[in-house]
Amino acid sequence: MRVAVVGATGMVGEVMLKVLAERNFPVTELIPVASERSVGKTLTYKGKDYTVVGLETAVSMKPDIALFSAGGDTSLEWAPKFAEVGTTVVDNSSAWRMDPTKKLVVPEINANELTKEDKIIANPNCSTIQLVMALNPLHKKYKMKRVVVSTYQSVSGTGVKAVRQLENEIAGIEGEMAYPYPIGRNALPHCDVFQDNGYTKEEMKLAREPQKIMNDRSFSISATAVRIPTAGGHSESVNVEFENDFDLAEVRQLLSDTPGVVVQDNTATNTYPMPIFAHDKDEVFVGRIRRDETQPNSLNMWIVADNLRKGAATNTIQIAEYLIENKLV
Numbered sequence: 213m214r215v216a217v218v219g220a221t222g223m224v225g226e227v228m229l230k231v232l233a234e235r236n237f238p239v240t241e242l243i244p245v246a247s248e249r250s251v252g253k254t255l256t257y258k259g260k261d262y263t264v265v266g267l268e269t270a271v272s273m274k275p276d277i278a279l280f281s282a283g284g285d286t287s288l289e290w291a292p293k294f295a296e297v298g299t300t301v302v303d304n305s306s307a308w309r310m311d312p313t314k315k316l317v318v319p320e321i322n323a324n325e326l327t328k329e330d331k332i333i334a335n336p337n338c339s340t341i342q343l344v345m346a347l348n349p350l351h352k353k354y355k356m357k358r359v360v361v362s363t364y365q366s367v368s369g370t371g372v373k374a375v376r377q378l379e380n381e382i383a384g385i386e387g388e389m390a391y392p393y394p395i396g397r398n399a400l401p402h403c404d405v406f407q408d409n410g411y412t413k414e415e416m417k418l419a420r421e422p423q424k425i426m427n428d429r430s431f432s433i434s435a436t437a438v439r440i441p442t443a444g445g446h447s448e449s450v451n452v453e454f455e456n457d458f459d460l461a462e463v464r465q466l467l468s469d470t471p472g473v474v475v476q477d478n479t480a481t482n483t484y485p486m487p488i489f490a491h492d493k494d495e496v497f498v499g500r501i502r503r504d505e506t507q508p509n510s511l512n513m514w515i516v517a518d519n520l521r522k523g524a525a526t527n528t529i530q531i532a533e534y535l536i537e538n539k540l541v
Contacts, residue, residue: 213238213536216275216299218290219282220244220255220264223372224304227525228279233258237529238536245270247282267293275299276541277532281524295331300541302531304524306413308334309421316424319530320472321348325427326531328540333531338523339363339414339437339446340421345496345522346515347452348426349470350463354454354509356431361418363437364447365403366487367395369519370439378441395441403437412437445487446519454509460501463511467498472522477501485516493518494526 215237219225225246232239242257244264253264267286270278271293278294280287280303287307294301308314315325316334318341326333336344343361350356367374367390374390381396391400403414411419418435468475476485477499485497496517504510517523535541 213277213541214241214243214273214275215239215532216243216245216270216273216278216294218245218267218270218278218280218286219304221246221250221253222281223368223375224281224520224524227520228281228528229255229257231521231525231529235529235533237533241275243270243273243275245278245282270294271297271299277302277535279528279532280304281528291332298331300330300532300535301332302335302528303332304335304528306337306417308332309336309417310424316421317531318344318425318527319534320345320470322425322427323531323534326534326538326540330540335524335528335531336421336425337414337417338369338517338519339365339418339448340425341523341527342446342496342515342517342519343418343448343450344422344425345470345473345517346450346467346498346513347422349466349473350452350454350458350511351426351428351431353462353466354456354458356452357455358453359422359431359433360451361433361435362449363403363414363418363435364399364440364442364449365414365437366442366444366446366519367439368444369403369446369523375443378443381441391439395439398441400439401436403439411435442487444518444520445490445516446523447485447487448515450513450515451504452511452513453504453507454511457509458511460503463501467501472496473498475499475501485514487516487518490516490518492521494522496522 284307380387484499500514
């Protein structure tokens with residue numbers, strides 16, 4: 213299995229290499245790929261040094277699988293070139309997510325839609341992945357009507373420049389700004405760029421992607437995405453209105469029985485999900501599960517996950533694992 217990691221020197225790329233090693237992914241040949249300025253650098257994978265190559269070289273090597281995390285423009289230009297030589301691309305950017313000809317996949321929910329013909333597969337937005345992991349089992353049981361989500365997203369979701377900005381602010385150093393304002397001791401209601409409708413691109417991803425993943429447009433989602441000064445891990449406050457009533461004990465049981473979901477919900481012991489506990493873990497953590505007492509059939513919950521792992525690298529690799537297990541590559 214010849215595996216290319218495109219964007220291997222970036223934040224998500226580094227986590228991809230770590231997760232590939234941890235999960236003992238069947239790599240027979242690793243092809244680390246990055247932009248021209250990183251070509252020729254070496255990186256270590258499982259104790260062995262590899263030289264970073266450029267995109268053109270990587271395409272000529274005809275990898276079996278290419279795991280992309282190099283930004284939307286790179287994906288739009290290069291994913292089809294890899295697909296043309298027979299490579300199956302799993303792409304982490306937003307480039308292909310809403311393309312009706314491409315699958316948008318969270319393996320626990322809809323990997324069974326994948327076929328050998330799917331040469332470019334989209335990985336959802338990090339905030340979307342953790343949201344649908346919790347919503348999907350509840351939707352199947354109680355049928356969702358409307359979801360209101362507010363996110364509390366870490367700076368690592370923006371990238372290394374934003375992490376550096378936060379670290380500089382904590383240390384009292386003036387440096388390059390990833391955001392239009394300071395992020396330390398602050399909260400920015402501004403994730404990604406603003407659209408004509410007043411929502412940000414991130415908020416619209418949260419509104420649209422779950423409907424595609426769950427193949428259901430009978431429910432609607434309204435989102436507000438906020439950047440907070442945490443280094444890693446995204447949190448979400450979620451209010452769900454169902455068509456049918458629910459029992460809270462059954463809700464907790466349904467979530468506990470969902471692969472990849474961990475319920476942390478005991479107010480007596482102050483047990484609830486937090487980014488500090490989700491760090492470096494692949495599960496989605498759900499807590500503060502309680503009835504919305506202001507309207508019928510409505511539920512509040514708090515969802516946390518490591519955005520670089522299940523929100524990005526791990527989900528991508530799980531898709532690749534499914535492809536191999538089911539002989540689709």
